[in-house]
Amino acid sequence: MNRISVKMNVDGTTYEGEVEPRLLLVHYLRDRLNLTCTTVGCDTGNCGACTVDLDGVSVKSCLVLAVQADGGEVTTAQGLARDGECHPLQRSFHEQHALQCGYCTPGMIMAARDLLRHHPDPGPREVRHALAGNLCRCTGYQNIVKAVLAAASDGEGAASTRRGGAQ
Numbered sequence: 001m002n003r004i005s006v007k008m009n010v011d012g013t014t015y016e017g018e019v020e021p022r023l024l025l026v027h028y029l030r031d032r033l034n035l036t037c038t039t040v041g042c043d044t045g046n047c048g049a050c051t052v053d054l055d056g057v058s059v060k061s062c063l064v065l066a067v068q069a070d071g072g073e074v075t076t077a078q079g080l081a082r083d084g085e086c087h088p089l090q091r092s093f094h095e096q097h098a099l100q101c102g103y104c105t106p107g108m109i110m111a112a113r114d115l116l117r118h119h120p121d122p123g124p125r126e127v128r129h130a131l132a133g134n135l136c137r138c139t140g141y142q143n144i145v146k147a148v149l150a151a152a153s154d155g156e157g158a159a160s161t162r163r164g165g166a167q
């Protein structure tokens, strides 16, 4: 099969390589770049585990081909920490016990980050609506909602807006 050159920045590092046109972005991240924080729960766009940011837009990376991300900038949950410090949403998920097995957590955090970037001060209903595309088998969602609200009330939403989502 033909292979196509792709070049993209992922979590601040530029990667180049050749891929089959059918390769999904999530598999490129995990299998080619070994960035395994982004998980695969379904491969069909249902669970949200694979959520990443592509050029400022939240996407399910199992619904995007790697070639579609060519020239783009991808941020994964793996790239959110800075200088060994957890991102505020990561910290909040930890403090609010918003995870059990953790499989859904990277996608939850990326979806929550996208929400706070656009709505710095959401209410519980907005959080639930924003996370409706992200499934969790473990937590019952209550603590996930609490974690996002806590991060928002700590100012993470406003900070995300100021940063333009760069972090």
Ligand code: FES
Pocket: 039, 040, 041, 042, 043, 044, 045, 046, 047, 048, 049, 050, 051, 060, 061, 062, 063
């Ligand atoms: S793995 Fe992408 S939505 Fe489930």
Ligand code: FES
Pocket: 098, 099, 100, 101, 102, 103, 104, 105, 135, 136, 137, 138, 139
């Ligand atoms: S914490 Fe296990 S699936 Fe969400």
